[in-house]
Amino acid sequence: MAAARDLRATETAGDGGDDAIEMAKRHLIQPWPYAGSVGAEARALIGEGDGIYITDSTGKRLIDGPAGMWCVNIGHRREELAKVMYDQAMALSYNTPWYTMNAPSAELAMRIAGHAPGDLSHVFYTTGGSSAVETALRFMQFYNNVRGRPEKKLILSRGGAYHGSTYLSASLNGRPRDRDWMDGADDLVVKLSSPDPFRRPAGMNLAAFTDFLVDQFRDTVARIGADKIGAFVGEPVQASGGVVVPPDGYLKRIREICRENDILYVSDEVVTAFGRLGHVFASGDVFGIDPDMITFAKGVTSGYFPLGGVIISERLLEELRRSNHPDAMFGHGLTYTSHPVGCAVALRNLDILEESVLAHTREVAPYFQARLKTLEELPLVGEVRGMGLMGCVECVADRESNDPLQLDKDVGKRIDAHCHELGLLVRPLINMCVMSPPLIITREQIDDMVGILHEGISRTMDDLRKEGVWRG
Template identity: 90%
Template sequence: MAAAREIKAREMVDAGGDDAVELAKRHLVQPWPYAGSVGAEARALIGEGDGIYITDASGKRLIDGPAGMWCINVGHRREELARVMYDQAMALSYNTPWYTMNAPSAELARRIADAAPGDLSHTFFTTGGSSAVETALRFMQFYNNVRGRPEKKLILSRGGAYHGSTYLSASLNGRPRDRDWMDGADELVVKLSSPNPFRRPQGMSVPAFTDFLVDQFRDTVARVGADRIGAFVGEPVQASGGVVVPPDGYLKRIREICRENDILYVSDEVVTGFGRLGHVFASGDMFGIDPDMITFAKGVTSGYFPLGGVIISERLLEELRRSNHPDALFGHGLTYTSHPIGCAVALKNFDLLEEGVLQHAREIAPYFQAQLKTLEELPLVGEVRGVGLMACVECVADRESKDPLQLDKDVGKRIDAHCHELGLLVRPLINMCVMSPPLIISREQVDDMVAILREGISRTMDDLRNEGVWRG
């Protein structure tokens, strides 16, 4: 049966592959394009997915190393999710959220509240991660306006952060090249240092680095003024910034400073939520914090339907209900807020996670991390870091200076190209390779993934030596 499906999918790709490539070059604008190729490029054509694998236009089977975009948590081709989509579409395909509602969204909000830490009790559903962060920030602005604090609107963010592509959410981003040519609400954002222990100042211990980060945060609040800062937005683990796992205790200490200064703590769990770290939410279960809001997306439907949301503290809602402005309108909504199909899929995905996928992710994560860590034997690899089922292999010219190969900023793409030939899709980020496979990956499949990645890095080292770019 599986072989027949692969043949059929290959035939479909073969029949339409060339046409799709030409149509893309003529009519499709890809995300994150360069000006020199915008609207005139085609990317790797994928024909099908099955479990942890995808198949490209040539029929090559690849391990889906990034799980789509951190999101195919329960794996490709889950018939349970496909059936739920069909059944819900046949029952109710859409309803306007402005003056009607649907049952799946109410039930999903209840299950999310049960899984969330602290008093996070209500969810506003969006279409993805960017709109979830945007909603959290607009809610913060509304909250402070209603409470008579219109000046309390600044947002604290960090270097290395990625929070989305909408105007406000993108303004928080702190990765290299994200904002070089793009405008943003810079007047609303105050940037802090990345909590990346690998890039800490030379000679500084990790505990001292943690103290530095906390002191910087506290000093920034004092300098800018707590009466002007509305929120801090932070990923528990900086995902697209290179899987930056913060030092122990750092997030708890930042949470306390926010609480002391009436600054809303927004935990961006668009990547870490719904299983990536083995829990529905990592904020409480892994890092011991109870944020004022949590944003989520990606894994909530395992990528089968666009859905995201922001979970809001009961305390904040109660303060609004008690305010002197009961007629103040939160003028924010989306056509596809609380979409019935998306919420129905998320409910079934929730079942799959709780029926064994979360447990499997927690059990296999140590093996996944340990096997990837062996790649530090390669001289091009400066560090392998991660937690749960997300990891980053960071390449450097030499380990002493931690120079990220300034002569070859596309080393990650070189590694990805070799790995593609060998049967693995990698997420390349300049000098880094990010791995975040579907949570259902087995030990044997982890071994295959690491073996291919090792060979891809080895071939890249040979290329760089032959070109005189690197002499490691």
Template identity: 95%
Template sequence: MAAVRDLKATEMAASGGDDAIELGKRHLIQPWPHAGSVGAEARALIGEGDGIYITDSTGKRLIDGPAGMWCVNVGHRREELARVMYEQAMALSYNTPWYTMNAPSAELAMRIAGHAPGDLSHVFYTTGGSSAVETALRFMQFYNNVRGWPEKKLILSRGGAYHGSTYLSASLNGRPRDRDWMDGAEELVIKLSSPDPFRRPQGMGLAAFTDFLVDQFRDTVARVGADKIGAFVGEPVQASGGVVIPPDGYLKRIREICRDNDILYVSDEVVTGFGRLGHVFASGDVFGIDPDMITFAKGVTSGYFPLGGVIISERLLQELRRSNHPDAMFGHGLTYTSHPVGCAVALKNLDLLEESVLAHTRAVAPYFQAQLKTLEELPLVGEVRGAGLMGCVECVADRESKNPLQLDKDVGKRIDAHCHELGLLVRPLINMCVMSPPLIITREQINDMVGILREGISRTMDDLRKEGVWRG
């Protein structure tokens, strides 16, 4: 295995990755492309990963600041996970979930349920986060149909949210750029304000802002009618929205309104689950809520295999089993539901998390947050915020107006380009830089990461001044 890897790395180094880049331009459609470059674009070519580092096609070693896509939680090149993939594939590579099952999926469901809050005790597996959210919403529709509430189907979502790329999950997304040119099930979704304290109205305190959000939610339920609303879907921390941490008490109060009005609370933990905030799930352990469903993906296998799922409340399942429609079928499933290789990898990944990675994350998270916070000394930085091992640096034209629009819209990409040159990969989001490194990162590596990010922001400030875009 190592010999094959070294051979491929040698071949790539010899060509500088030119062959793969050319093939990508000719044959590969990248995700989230623009019409002007769709099907004719190549992106930065990554050849190897090791621990918290990746190596690009030029041989440059980079800190993997986003941990892939919020997912490489236990780090790259974990031999334990690679070995499990091989061993499970040699034992059983696949079984149809329509009329058979496999042992790893059953054991993993038991282990996951043991970490879930409240009475969330049953798991339906999917292939990723989008299909997990889609499954939760289809289950809500089925649940209300069986109960005799076919009109109770509307979904509450929020500004700044990101819940996926499938048709129904993408309809929940609250970022305009996700929907500008794409269709969605707009008639099924009601959008509420983002719970972003940094963007609250000027002069409004945090307590008043929380009351505003809760009142808006309650008023919407009253106006639309609880008999029409089937679910609320919310991330405990809005990840792709810019690591938005809701104000204290907000999630608990929303949960109470949902419970009082028979609205299913779906906690989207595709990003926050499996260690990102130091626990397997953040809903209960960090935010003190017990949702009706939790969606997960990404960190469940640390990105080594596509796997996701939904954990569902025992109460909901009991209601269905007691219904007057015992033959009603939840007509939903995927070819790769309960995939034995994915579930085996997830079991070993969970072993690693439980043995040391979760405790390490809780130990280094305060240092990570404190070091990132020092970047607020830079005049381009409006706010640094985060929780656990996820953080966001938001850049603004000036701190008084908090206006990002007067800046070059690609300021995040500018910072990322400088950081790439210096040895760090950043997740740029317009005027923001998001960091969510592998959970095994050390204090020394945090110092390196923040030092490079500081220099990347400083160089970007110099560029903006020279171009007359910014005077800070």
């Protein structure tokens, strides 16, 4: 596949792209590289963005199906955000958070707290999603140390989960390929089953599957001991795991078990927050839960500036303030914590979301889901699932076994290559294609996107048949 990746990069190189591609191959290490091409790889070169579209170096305009990486929520080339960046940088480009502060960070914390469920009222800023999850876990450790419970540190996570790329946050990830060659803090993490209804045991209905997941969680707490478990971390919808939407009521029941056993519930909303499901936060407004902490990033600035954070329950902070260790220090912070430019951008981004984009998302989401669902007429497609403006097309070898392993493992990349030629960028995940377009997408643009995806999958089916890989 290394040759195919190099070919893809070459095909997207125009007059202005050749130099960039050569420089990348000589000097740039791409994220998530393979050993066989690390430090010698170039990827599809993107030159411009406008609204829901991006343009590659050949001038081809593409629908930005993944919205960057789940993040360009209000679309590309929003002049009002660019102006905010300029104005704030000209006023104050940076201040050290160790012993000073800036006004945008304080105002944004107040605005975010106003949207958060329950008593989540205080914000700690980070630089992105991985550092947000890392911060939540380090806060859990600090919290239990101060309360005299140094043994209460284990973390519950799930199969299919994705929580980041730092050492501790990556240790929570439940996708096998993420950990095949990477180390992790395995002594701190306990993995539970993915809440994926499509992969539930044969013959088990949804109610029974939900009971199985809840019973497994409760039994795990009983077996290990609640006095040893500090936190459960879960995405409301498992994003990079394939847009796994949990069964109804599952999250509420897990939340209750956490509350009963004094286990901190961390809702990882790095993807689902700031409009992806039609609300600023999905935990309360969509799923009816009030976590102890919520992590966020990506859509908080619509990808225009790196920013993330953790919203923390007032109850937890009050317990720390009442403790017998007032001098205990939460020894954690980042150089760019509370960055004034990032916080200023997030404030304007939140204005735009509140003014119209959240309502628009809720209005077009049912149409988006219905149109994607029509792809199930294609025999290569095992299931189309999603929520809000998140969707996944999962391809299978056959619908009796729902087995993806008999297919070429790069079927998602094959579909993406065809869609790229047709005018759509797709997020390929092995046998899956994930779609999470900018929230400003219209019904007509949804029709265009689904039409291209239909043709891309059809062409991939033809390829697989010709190669004898698939007989569907």
